[in-house]
Amino acid sequence: MDLRGCRAGWIGWAMALLPLLTTATLAQAPTAPLPPPRPDYTDKPGPEPKVENPASAETPADQTASEDSSLHAACLDRLSKLGLRFEEKPPVQEGRCSIDNPVLLSGLPNGIEVAPASLMACPVAESLARWMSEVVVPEAERQFQTAPTKLLIGTSYQCRDQRDGAKLSEHALGNGVDVMGFEFAKRPPLAIAEQPDSTPEAGFQSTVQKAACPIFNTVLGPGSDAAHGDHLHLDLRQRKGDYRICQ
Template sequence: MKPSIVVCLLAAGLFLPPGPVRSDPAPPSATVPLPPPQPPARPEGLVPPAPQVTPLPPERPAELAGGAGKDAGSKDAGKKTDEPQPSAAPDAAKGAPKDEPASLPDAPLPPERPPELSGEQALALKVSALDDAACLRRLERLGARFEALPALGNGQCSAPRPLSVTALADGVALEPAATLTCRTAEALARWTTEVQVAAQKELGDSLKSLALGGTYVCRGQNHDSDAKLSEHSFANAIDVMAYGFSKRASLKVTAAAQGTPEAAFLASVRTGACGFFRTVLGPGSDAAHANHLHLDLRERNAGHRLCQ
């Protein structure tokens, strides 16, 4: 073909040079969605549950309705009962609205205070002393020697039935004689029997006497006039100053050298006193008890004991 003809065909777009033939990609085939599968049939034996019904509360009793309406009164009018019916409400309650609760009765007032427990008559009351008959019998069986004294009283300091105790079991003398209540004298007598055992065990000697610093004295604790009254003010305490023996010299209540028989004896009798008295104070407790052993029966909450 002539070149001029080719140029004309090219210009007209009717002639293309030979080359690979292009083929357009086929359009994707359209996908049609399938319907979902049908659920299985419901078994015949499966029954749907019955609907839950909340039970209604019982009807309010007529006696608690507090001015109930006419309907409640008409319902109860034809009923017969053997139980006593409540008395009619006062006239003031009849006009109260139906939706308001009935007013409660006023609380009863406490009874009036007896005249003998008020004013000067109350101050004149006297509490009778405890019966010491059983305690006195026990004190005799413990080998104590004592005699009854008249009642002691000095303001708040008092002892209605004091005893003068001169000796304990095994002839242990009290120097001077102790003015004590029976309960305190019994505690002292029982503790002294253990002191006798400790004297023979630790010192190889027998206890013959107890040197006392004081029993009944109307004063405050630690001789402080502004402090609470001491148990000495009620013949309820003893101060032991020294121990007397048959063969050896007396032993004062003081801090003894560790490791000696005297220290072992003093520690033993002091520990044993906590089983008979509620208060045990001695050397090391405070400065006021550095030279004696204080023993008393002060009552404390829950039976608490002070042993220092």
Template sequence: MKKILGIAAAIVCLLVLSGAQLPQIGPKPDTKPQQQETIDTRAIETAPKPQPKPEGITTNPDNPIDKDAKAKGTDAAQPEKQGPKLPSQQSLEEQHLTIEAESDAEHSECVRELQSLGVVFTDLSRIDDGNGCGIDKPIKVSEALPGIKLKPDGVFRCPVALALARWMKESVIPAAAVAAKDQGAIVSVNQASSYICRLRNSAETGKISEHARGNAIDVASFSFEKGDDIAVQPRREDSTLVGAFQRTVSAAGCLYFTTVLDPESDAAHETHFHLDVLQRKGGYRYCH
């Protein structure tokens, strides 16, 4: 036995010295063909590469998608083009506005219609307070209709006075005759603002107000021959005739004005109607 073991050990030594490899146990794993590697490499090389982000593109931090992406630390936010500041981000001085010229013919026609309705008014000299604040052909109205005072006197463009007179005559007075018949006739319309040089909602930044262009009036209440004034205030849930009156005249306002904001619009208008004659594309009207 010892002799056999010695012979085996000698054979192993000879194999090692000669550089021969011992047989591996089990089948040798197949390697990927060289052709497949070439195809994969070629596919990678020809794949489209991501394009670099164009200049002038940034994300919008106020965009909910951008905020979510930023929170996750990703670039999934939608890009937004940079550009000049929006008017809502500019102060009044930065908007470089001018006073809009009014047509002589249109103004004359408007004045004739005011006179036919019995509106009491006087012509004023051109108002120019700078920064786009002013009126080319202003008027001062003291009576919205015969016997109905405008308190205090209102200064604006003729189209505002005309819209106010028509609204009062055709909608407000008939509605009041039903809702407040025991209080007699309306004797005054009490306004909170006519022409004034300021931004919208008296903010420090934003777009110029239509009041600053002579295009708007804020109506705060109506006074009657007897009884209490009817004040403009939140009345959505008011089931009385007074509540019905306010909702009726607010809705009717959009037949005459291009913008109507009432106490249900926002906190800034809880005490008055904002009525203006801003001209928009396509004759669009905003009434809330």
């Protein structure tokens, strides 16, 4: 066998096989991973900032203050519509004593004067107007055939404890008044006191004292104790179960 012929045959066969091997190797080579996408550096607006609802940020104290303010405004509006004469005053703060919604009351419906002009919480002024209009005026007409012209006040706001010293007086909160008596158009004044039995004065005083009980939460006067023998104490003290004192 010619060695040179064989060598030439092998070389030719290898040359023919080389393209096939190259193609297969390239086909099996793993594909290189693509680079990550290029960041977008254009100036685009970011997300809108989240705005909290202002109302949701209110604290319970804020809500209470807002409610109190609304109630006070409504009370003042009722006083004006009823025809009371008064001045709205700034809140009172004197040690432990305070009034959140004070008014200086000088006159009631039907031209009745409040003497002297007295500082008190707005609801007390409203209750006095109701008592005078619904009870005192008609009872004066029935017993005396005349109209009251003046409501005489002893104490309204006064920074002090109760007489026994147990707690603050309702006067210290502008929540109570002491009525000393009444003046009338066609008869002498009437001072609160132990009235003679079976007299028009006794009938008038007893009726207006008892009829104050559905309007005020505390009513004390002659016959209740020695401390209230010369005046009617009227206040709006809140008690559990809407408990009232009427003596």
